[in-house]
Amino acid sequence: xxxxxxxxxxxxxxxxxxxxxxxxxxxxxxxxxxxxxxxxxxxxxxxxxxxxxxxxxxxxxxxxxxxxxxxxxxxxxxxxxxxxxxxxxxxxxxxxxxxxxxxxxxxxxxxxxxxxxxxxxxxxxxxxxxxxxxxxxxxxxxxxxxxxxxxxxxxxxxxxxxxxxxxxxxxxxxxxxxxxxxxxxxxxxxxx
Amino acid sequence: xxxxxxxxxxxxxxxxxxxxxxxxxxxxxxxxxxxxxxxxxxxxxxxxxxxxxxxxxxxxxxxxxxxxxxxxxxxxxxxxxxxxxxxxxxxxxxxxxxxxxxxxxxxxxxxxxxxxxxxxxxxxxxxxxxxxxxxxxxxxxxxxxxxxxxxxxxxxxxxxxxxxxxxxxxxxxxxxxxxxxxxxxxxxxxxx
DNA sequence: GTCTATAGGAGGATAGAC
DNA sequence: GTCTATCCTCCTATAGAC
Numbered sequence: 495x496x497x498x499x500x501x502x503x504x505x506x507x508x509x510x511x512x513x514x515x516x517x518x519x520x521x522x523x524x525x526x527x528x529x530x531x532x533x534x535x536x537x538x539x540x541x542x543x544x545x546x547x548x549x550x551x552x553x554x555x556x557x558x559x560x561x562x563x564x565x566x567x568x569x570x571x572x573x574x575x576x577x578x579x580x581x582x583x584x585x586x587x588x589x590x591x592x593x594x595x596x597x598x599x600x601x602x603x604x605x606x607x608x609x610x611x612x613x614x615x616x617x618x619x620x621x622x623x624x625x626x627x628x629x630x631x632x633x634x635x636x637x638x639x640x641x642x643x644x645x646x647x648x649x650x651x652x653x654x655x656x657x658x659x660x661x662x663x664x665x666x667x668x669x670x671x672x673x674x675x676x677x678x679x680x681x682x683x684x685x686x
Numbered sequence: 687x688x689x690x691x692x693x694x695x696x697x698x699x700x701x702x703x704x705x706x707x708x709x710x711x712x713x714x715x716x717x718x719x720x721x722x723x724x725x726x727x728x729x730x731x732x733x734x735x736x737x738x739x740x741x742x743x744x745x746x747x748x749x750x751x752x753x754x755x756x757x758x759x760x761x762x763x764x765x766x767x768x769x770x771x772x773x774x775x776x777x778x779x780x781x782x783x784x785x786x787x788x789x790x791x792x793x794x795x796x797x798x799x800x801x802x803x804x805x806x807x808x809x810x811x812x813x814x815x816x817x818x819x820x821x822x823x824x825x826x827x828x829x830x831x832x833x834x835x836x837x838x839x840x841x842x843x844x845x846x847x848x849x850x851x852x853x854x855x856x857x858x859x860x861x862x863x864x865x866x867x868x869x870x871x872x873x874x875x876x877x878x
Numbered sequence: 879g880t881c882t883a884t885a886g887g888a889g890g891a892t893a894g895a896c
Numbered sequence: 897g898t899c900t901a902t903c904c905t906c907c908t909a910t911a912g913a914c
Contacts, residue, residue: 496897515788517709520889534898536891571875595846596707596784635876642865643874645850652846654787658837673834681873682835683763684827688879712907726880728909 500538500548503528507549511591516546516600543603547610549591553584554613561620570624571633574647577621578678579671581651586660586667592652618644650678692730692740695720699741703783708738708792735795739802741783745776746805753812762816763825766839769813770870771863773843778852778859784844810836842870 506527510519521542525532539545560580564573584590593600604610625643628634634643659670698719702711713734717724731737752772756765776782785792796802817835820826826835851862 499897513788515709515786517707518786518789521891522889530897531899532890533892533900537897540891542890592788594707594710594786595849596705597710629876632876634874635872638865638869638874639856641854641856642847642851642869645847646869646874648850649845649847653841654844655834655837655841657787658840659834662833664831664833673830677830677834677838677873679873679875680827681869681871681875682826682830682838683871683873684821684824685877691879713909714907722879723881724908725882725910729879732909734908 499528499530503535503538503545504548504552507545508552508589508591511546511549511593512585512588516593516597521545541603543600546591546593546600547604547607550593550604551607551609551613553589553591554610554617556584557581557617558613561617569633570627570631573624574621574628574634575675575679578647578650579675581647582653582656582671582674583667585651585653585656586670590651621647646678650674691720691722695727695730695737696740696744699737700744700781700783703738703741703785704777704780708785708789713737733795735792738783738785738792739796739799742785742796743799743801743805745781745783746802746809748776749773749809750805753809761825762819762823766813766816766820766826767867767871770839770842771867773839774845774848774863774866775859777843777845777848778862782843813839838870842866 503524506524507519510523510527513519521532521535524545525535528535535545539548557577557580560577561573564576568576581590593604621644622640625634625640629636629640653674655674656670659665659673660667665673695716698716699711702715702719705711713724713727716737717727720727727737731740749769749772752769753765756768760768773782785796813836814832817826817832821828821832845866847866848862851857851865852859857865
């Protein structure tokens, strides 16, 4: 089955991207992990960049599905917190592909991918609406530009604090997520 | 002068690491940027990893010097804020080398570098003391483990939110620093 | 210590048979 | 669509003359 195989490929790419990052991941490794020849990989995806893009699209679809499943009547701020919690759980589970924010050839490949850009826009629009709602409801600080809030939430998906705390082995994954979620929304300062 | 040349090399490495990251930076580029032959580079530094390590040691020394220059009588929380502000300014200026948090061969090279590890320990100790002082003084939330605070502050040095906001071209560097500093210490939530 | 030239190898991508 | 075998570029590192 073609789709099943491509799904297996994407899953391998996802894991390897999370584990080693884009530059350190080799196509040979992906092929070995999937259990097929490298040339066969290239019949499914025309380049390494397309592999990475497919992985990104995959997690974005999962994110969209997660958003869909959130209770519609929940408060905007609670939906945002849920999404961030889910995102960080994904990263701690080694399922969040990490791309260099710098590599320009990869960036352009992503920006030329219709699936990726459409998904990103959709996600950003929906999160953006919740952010503005949460600000209007007095839950989020209205002085922070919504786009800055959005970026800050996105950034939790690749926060090195998560892996550092995990390496220290002092806290469970749940504790780490709670901790970082708290510093993200409540800040480091004492609340008076 | 040997030291001046090595300083020029480190400066180039610093800039290129900040711009492209470790994996995408090539030794040829460094040599071209410095204006010497690649073989000459290898007379100064035995490997690419050593180049990166030297760059990291260099910024760490700058950080230590910055800490030294802070007014001794200032409140701990203000010193911490100053350091983070300085760090983010460095990143926005393109002078903060960015290393992959994953590449294991580079990690081991760094951990075997006496200069790097000593500097990191010294920095962490001094920042850690300020963190505990700020918590005791009621400025920082005492419920957050000091090590989590330390990692959170370190993470500002490679926060993608900075570059995203910079790319948007809506805010000046100073505004970006102020914004991220605020979300870091005050959080995203509205303060009641 | 600087250069030119090159070794040595990894990795992305392809040819062509089945 | 899968394989084996190979191409070819790029990159780290070194040899050896000056």
